Amino acid sequence: ADVIWALAATSLLVADAEGILEPYAPAGLERVDPKFRDQANPPHWVGTDVWMSAFCVNTEKMEELGLPIPASWADLTDPVYKNQIIMPNPNSSGTGFLSVSAFLQLFGEEEGWVYMDALHENIAQYTHSGSKPCALAAEGEVAIGISFDYRAISQKLDGDPILPVFPAEGSGWDMEANALVKKDEIKDAAKIFLDWAISDSAMREYIKAYGLTSVKVDTPPLEGFPADPLSQLIDNDFEWAAAHREEILKRWLSLYDSKSAPRD
Known part of the structure; x- marks a missing residue:
């Protein structure tokens, strides 16, 4: 393979640390928001679109149980939600890890x-898919699924x-990103593809499923995304997340894996 396309930026950082990526500045790079690209010049990877954490709240289930609508991460630790929350396992879901x-x-x-200890008390199950918590909430299995923006909006x-x-404290987020694979001979077509991948035509396709793209386009996102999606994003240190990923996942497993769903 010559190209990595649409892999989570946090995963690309791990690949970069292992020396797998070849620096490349695609045509039109100056149009990319600096927040959404590697800061090296030329960059080792370039982002295209963002997905962020969101709650899928089943309003019928909430009414049936007499529960208030949560507005924040802090709200989810309220004992009234015991066994009414499902979220993804971060070891098997990028959406779980970004949360x-x-x-x-x-x-x-x-x-x-400490927060995750409190949240764990209310968790019914950890799934192995980032979208399944929303699907299970929609089915009424639980009242709340911690999932991601597009899934919540599309199900509505x-x-x-x-x-x-979208939690008041801000949403965890990651982005789909692209890179060249380091090898002796890289086909010209790989670079042409990466040029296209940050073009306006590509961005107009990404915005159909994502509320925020790395290059602004005149096509509006689906109704339901935050009016100002940039302000909803936490200040995410991707380098820190990638550097600590393995120890975070190992500690999480030791503390919370008892509620993980069986693997298919």
Whole structure:
């Protein structure tokens, strides 16, 4: 393979640390928001679109149980939600990892674990898919699924009783990103593809499923995304998340894996 396309930036950072990526500046790089690209010149990777954590709240289930709609991460630790929350396992889901990384960056490297201890008390199950918590919430298995923006919004648009909620403290996030693979001979077509991947035509396709792209385009996202998606994103230190990924996942498994769903 010559190209890595649409891999999570946090995973590309791991690949970069292993010397797998070849620096390349695609045509039009100056149009990319600096927040969404590697800071080296030429960059080792370039982002295209962002996905962020969101709650899928089943309004019918909430009404049935007499529960208040949560507005924040802090709200999810309220004992009234015991056994009514499902979230993804960060060891098998990028969406799960971006949420766990957000807890540690929002609340602090130790207080984040204190938060997860409290959240764990209310968790019914950890899934191995980032979208499944939203699907299970829509089915009424639980009241709240911690998932990601597009899934919450699309299920609401499909007619499910889902209210997308973006936590008041901010959403954890990651981005799909592209890179060249380091090898002796890289085909010209690989570079042409990466040029196209940050073009306006590509961005207009990405915005159909993502509320935020690395290059601004005149096509609006789906109704339901935050009015100012940039302000919803936490200050995410991708380098820190990549550097600590393995120890975070190992500690998470030791503490919370007892509630993980069986693997298919």
